[in-house]
Amino acid sequence: MITDSHKVTRYFKLAPDCYLIAGKKDAALYDVHRSRIMLLDKRAHKILRRCEDNVPLGEWLGNSGMHLLLTLQDEGLGSFDSAPAYVEKLLLHSPAQWKGFCIQPPSYSRVDWCITNHCDFNCEFCGSRGETLSWQSCQTCLRRNKTTEVLLVYNNPEELVAQIASLGVKILNIRGGNPLLALDRLQRILRAAQSYPELGVVITTPVTGRTLDPLLPLFRETVVQLNIIVFGLDDKVTKAVCGGTNVWQQQLAIIDALVEAEHPPFLTFLLSPLTRRKRSEYQNYVKYRWGIEPSFAEVYPRRDIEEGVRFSHVGKKTKPLSPWQSMDEFFSRIQSYSCTYGNFEIGLDSKIRPCAGLDQVCGEIVDDSLRVALSSHELYDIWEMGKTKVYPCNHCALRFACQDCIAVEFAGSQEPALKQAYCPFDPVNGRQGAHSIKWGPPEFVTSLRVKNG
Amino acid sequence: MRWIAQAKSLCKLTEPQCIFIKGEGLIGMERRVTLTFHSDNGREYLYDDVTGCILPWNELLETVLSLEISEASGQYWKGLATQYGEKNVEVAHRFIKHWRDNYGAFLRSLASNDVGTIPPSQLETHIRNTSFELILVVTENCNLRCGYCGLSKVYSLNRVRTNRRMSIETARHAVDWYVDLVSPQLSRNPRKRFGLSFYGGEPMMNMVVVKQVLDYIRGKYSGYFQPVMTTNGTLLTLKNAGIMVEHDVSLAISIDGPSEEHNRFRVDVHGKGSYTRIIENLRRIKRIYPEYWNAKLTSVSVYDWGTDLESVEKFFEKNSAIIPRSVFVNQVAVLNTDWYRRYTSADRTRMLDNINKLRARYKRAKIEGNSTSYYMNCLVGMPIALARLRKRSCDKQPSFLPFSGACIPGDKITVHVDGKIDMCERINGTFPIGNLDYGGIDYKRLSEIIGQYGKEVLSECPACPATKHCSICFATAGAAGIFKRDGDLCNATVALARQRLADYVSILEQNPHADLHFETDTSRLEERMLFDY
Numbered sequence: 013m014i015t016d017s018h019k020v021t022r023y024f025k026l027a028p029d030c031y032l033i034a035g036k037k038d039a040a041l042y043d044v045h046r047s048r049i050m051l052l053d054k055r056a057h058k059i060l061r062r063c064e065d066n067v068p069l070g071e072w073l074g075n076s077g078m079h080l081l082l083t084l085q086d087e088g089l090g091s092f093d094s095a096p097a098y099v100e101k102l103l104l105h106s107p108a109q110w111k112g113f114c115i116q117p118p119s120y121s122r123v124d125w126c127i128t129n130h131c132d133f134n135c136e137f138c139g140s141r142g143e144t145l146s147w148q149s150c151q152t153c154l155r156r157n158k159t160t161e162v163l164l165v166y167n168n169p170e171e172l173v174a175q176i177a178s179l180g181v182k183i184l185n186i187r188g189g190n191p192l193l194a195l196d197r198l199q200r201i202l203r204a205a206q207s208y209p210e211l212g213v214v215i216t217t218p219v220t221g222r223t224l225d226p227l228l229p230l231f232r233e234t235v236v237q238l239n240i241i242v243f244g245l246d247d248k249v250t251k252a253v254c255g256g257t258n259v260w261q262q263q264l265a266i267i268d269a270l271v272e273a274e275h276p277p278f279l280t281f282l283l284s285p286l287t288r289r290k291r292s293e294y295q296n297y298v299k300y301r302w303g304i305e306p307s308f309a310e311v312y313p314r315r316d317i318e319e320g321v322r323f324s325h326v327g328k329k330t331k332p333l334s335p336w337q338s339m340d341e342f343f344s345r346i347q348s349y350s351c352t353y354g355n356f357e358i359g360l361d362s363k364i365r366p367c368a369g370l371d372q373v374c375g376e377i378v379d380d381s382l383r384v385a386l387s388s389h390e391l392y393d394i395w396e397m398g399k400t401k402v403y404p405c406n407h408c409a410l411r412f413a414c415q416d417c418i419a420v421e422f423a424g425s426q427e428p429a430l431k432q433a434y435c436p437f438d439p440v441n442g443r444q445g446a447h448s449i450k451w452g453p454p455e456f457v458t459s460l461r462v463k464n465g
Numbered sequence: 466m467r468w469i470a471q472a473k474s475l476c477k478l479t480e481p482q483c484i485f486i487k488g489e490g491l492i493g494m495e496r497r498v499t500l501t502f503h504s505d506n507g508r509e510y511l512y513d514d515v516t517g518c519i520l521p522w523n524e525l526l527e528t529v530l531s532l533e534i535s536e537a538s539g540q541y542w543k544g545l546a547t548q549y550g551e552k553n554v555e556v557a558h559r560f561i562k563h564w565r566d567n568y569g570a571f572l573r574s575l576a577s578n579d580v581g582t583i584p585p586s587q588l589e590t591h592i593r594n595t596s597f598e599l600i601l602v603v604t605e606n607c608n609l610r611c612g613y614c615g616l617s618k619v620y621s622l623n624r625v626r627t628n629r630r631m632s633i634e635t636a637r638h639a640v641d642w643y644v645d646l647v648s649p650q651l652s653r654n655p656r657k658r659f660g661l662s663f664y665g666g667e668p669m670m671n672m673v674v675v676k677q678v679l680d681y682i683r684g685k686y687s688g689y690f691q692p693v694m695t696t697n698g699t700l701l702t703l704k705n706a707g708i709m710v711e712h713d714v715s716l717a718i719s720i721d722g723p724s725e726e727h728n729r730f731r732v733d734v735h736g737k738g739s740y741t742r743i744i745e746n747l748r749r750i751k752r753i754y755p756e757y758w759n760a761k762l763t764s765v766s767v768y769d770w771g772t773d774l775e776s777v778e779k780f781f782e783k784n785s786a787i788i789p790r791s792v793f794v795n796q797v798a799v800l801n802t803d804w805y806r807r808y809t810s811a812d813r814t815r816m817l818d819n820i821n822k823l824r825a826r827y828k829r830a831k832i833e834g835n836s837t838s839y840y841m842n843c844l845v846g847m848p849i850a851l852a853r854l855r856k857r858s859c860d861k862q863p864s865f866l867p868f869s870g871a872c873i874p875g876d877k878i879t880v881h882v883d884g885k886i887d888m889c890e891r892i893n894g895t896f897p898i899g900n901l902d903y904g905g906i907d908y909k910r911l912s913e914i915i916g917q918y919g920k921e922v923l924s925e926c927p928a929c930p931a932t933k934h935c936s937i938c939f940a941t942a943g944a945a946g947i948f949k950r951d952g953d954l955c956n957a958t959v960a961l962a963r964q965r966l967a968d969y970v971s972i973l974e975q976n977p978h979a980d981l982h983f984e985t986d987t988s989r990l991e992e993r994m995l996f997d998y
Binding site: 085094098103105113117340385 | 504506507508510516517518519520521523556559560563567568597598649650651652653654655656657658659660688691853854855856857858859860970973974977
């Protein structure tokens with residue numbers, strides 16, 4: 013395999029847009045331009061590490077090693093050279109930004125605003141203490157504390173809407189409890205939002221307990237979207253999950269009416285242990301009936317997880333990897349925490365948290381001033397807590413492809429069960445190599461192995 | 466190798482640096498904007514100014530790029546394959562095409578329609594959303610008579626030292642006006658602290674107003690500003706230091722080196738050197754306010770052709786316990802001045818030799834993983850580090866000012882003792898952009914100034930291979946009411962970029978993990994995308 017022409021070329025370097033990312037036990041090549049990852053076995057990693065360190069090619073490489081390098085060259089991921097070189101990796105932006113005076117405004121994208129704890133239901137997975145909530149899927153109606161109605165500390169929700177809009181926030185998600193049970197607050201917020209056409213408003217609610225009639229005129233005048241939380245497609249299942257009677261029938265009538273009025277809602281199914289196998293059934297039903305593509309949120313009682321129940325993606329070993337849609341997105345994954353970046357929650361207690369699923373307080377609204385609450389560093393530190401900063405994610409070769417919402421949980425928790433609950437792969441213990449798992453989606457992650465000899 | 470010469474001559478015949486974009490007719494021209502350079506080990510590299518990337522380079526890649534750009538016929542490609550082997554040519558060709566097709570590398574359009582053009586209303590919106598610093602010239606007086614001072618008569622276009630002071634009314638007016646100006650940012654960017662810089666003359670000669678302004682912003686605009694001051698340090702009495710500590714003012718103190726160097730020019734009205742007074746003040750502050758000394762005090766230095774830079778660098782390193790860390794080391798300005806008439810070309814050569822020795826020491830230290838003094842980091846390290854921190858393909862400047870190192874006018878705003886507004890503290894006095902008493906910034910006038918700068922200074926920038934390394938700005942290009950492109954300065958910028966890139970790569974070739982950090986007085990760099998790979 014080693015030809016004369018290769019004997020005179022003494023070095024091999026990866027292309028500037030191909031990154032060798034090492035984990036504790038595994039390593040991967042990231043082809044940034046083509047949005048793909050090649051998992052390397054130990055030998056391939058060792059060979060490429062030595063090449064990157066400008067070690068001259070020699071007998072140590074072997075024919076199979078040379079075959080690897082030729083393959084990479086054919087793929088445009090590297091090339092042979094006659095002299096050592098420093099290959100600076102491609103970056104789209106300068107690798108530093110100025111702090112202090114020149115700090116750039118962050119990109120605030122979504123605010124979750126909890127306006128009430130009231131709810132007619134008694135779901136067993138809904139939070140009764142702060143720590144329970146963080147085990148559940150987000151973007152639902154789950155409450156941090158379902159027993160106490162805390163009075164709003166801020167007196168002027170209109171002013172708060174104005175401040176949220178001036179941040180450049182794109183989506184304001186009003187949530188509870190059931191925000192329809194705080195109708196007066198909700199109406200004031202929606203009326204205030206009418207002045208800010210750039211601000212989209214979402215109301216996350218099971219849409220039961222109150223008529224929508226007082227709100228419908230506001231829907232027509234504001235960019236408002238309902239995100240209806242659905243527990244199941246029959247009243248028996250629904251009653252078992254949330255304790256309410258005739259909930260599905262009520263929801264069905266409202267959704268029909270909204271679709272009829274050409275104001276179709278988002279639908280989010282809570283997948284509890286009772287309903288998690290019905291995902292396809294639910295999806296097909298709502299697509300057929302209303303043409304809506306629903307979202308799904310897995311929820312579990314805490315005791316179930318403590319007893320070994322795992323989220324479905326953990327059981328199937330389908331860690332949520334996703335290809336980056338652009339090189340910009342790839343680099344944004346490196347510098348920030350893609351799940352929380354741009355988002356924060358305003359709690360009923362006026363405290364700022366990174367999201368409804370995390371109980372880390374990053375500020376507090378005092379005297380109706382969101383600016384003061386957002387002027388300290390805590391929230392932004394979490395936004396910038398990329399997976400390189402958190403153990404054990406920083407030991408995972410797949411860290412820049414992973415979309416699992418776990419890093420902040422890891423950083424703030426000592427609970428070993430937590431890691432197992434979220435991620436099927438432990439990059440540190442070495443009992444299971446990344447090669448031994450089928451990662452999705454297909455063709456995004458492949459393997460590069462070097463045979464001995 | 467004959468065919469290579471032929472290929473290159475072909476490129477010359479067809480103006481290799483300049484080709485037409487094909488399409489429906491002639492729509493514009495492109496120019497190759499690259500620099501080749503060698504590391505200290507003799508390794509060749511190419512810097513591409515479109516992407517901002519550095520690529521290992523060789524004769525094959527160079528020839529392939531030349532043939533590709535000139536759309537050479539098949540015979541040249543065949544010759545190339547014969548010389549280098551078909552496979553190698555194929556690999557090189559694919560590499561060049563990948564960078565051209567996917568990243569737009571190597572060629573830049575010469576079209577520059579928007580350069581220098583921005584309507585006044587858009588300019589106002591831009592400034593309100595980007596301005597970051599208000600500079601108050603609280604006095605035009607100074608207790609020193611430094612020979613090279615910008616307010617002395619050696620700079621023909623600069624304002625000169627007078628007894629004028631800013632009143633508290635003007636200062637408050639400036640602060641109120643500025644807060645109103647940046648109000649869109651106050652809500653949009655809650656973390657941002659705006660710079661409030663006290664400048665002079667010697668700003669401590671108007672401490673009454675400085676203290677009143679500090680009290681005013683603490684009462685009315687708490688949390689909005691980070692106050693800073695540039696001072697000669699002679700008036701840093703216990704009382705004044707207490708005010709600085711109370712208000713958390715960052716102080717940049719001018720110290721040029723050991724007493725014999727510092728006192729060469731930094732003298733009082735009686736010709737007496739100021740070194741001893743400053744050192745006494747620093748010792749006292751360190752003793753009484755050690756945390757403040759450590760966190761908020763920095764030193765700024767200048768040098769000229771008469772400076773023994775090696776001994777000055779040793780002085781700063783040896784006395785780091787009492788001299789605050791260096792954040793800026795600049796040469797005495799060379800534009801619009803007769804300052805350097807006192808020196809010979811041999812003096813200049815000696816200074817350059819000194820800098821080169823320090824550069825060599827810096828590179829050696831970084832390769833070996835050793836630390837270097839703050840002074841050395843500023844003098845020779847900062848330019849090398851800036852090669853790493855250069856802009857990349859997506860670091861766009863506004864379309865009306867896409868080139869040069871100029872701040873966007875309004876980023877910094879200087880208000881003088883009489884309310885006159887300049888675009889920065891360094892620009893000569895012939896480009897005022899407004900007056901506090903006449904509504905603040907005159908956006909129409911400012912738009913005209915930017916237009917003039919675009920026309921006179923930036924017209925040839927699209928063809929420059931070092932636009933991401935340029936430090937030319939309104940201040941350096943300003944003459945008496947006009948801007949002038951200085952071809953020599955442009956050439957020097959390109960040469961300096963080549964040298965910085967070579968130094969940078971020479972270090973990292975031998976130590977890819979070399980620490981190139983440096984500090985400035987008011988900002989620190991945040992690494993955000995340098996990650997292990």
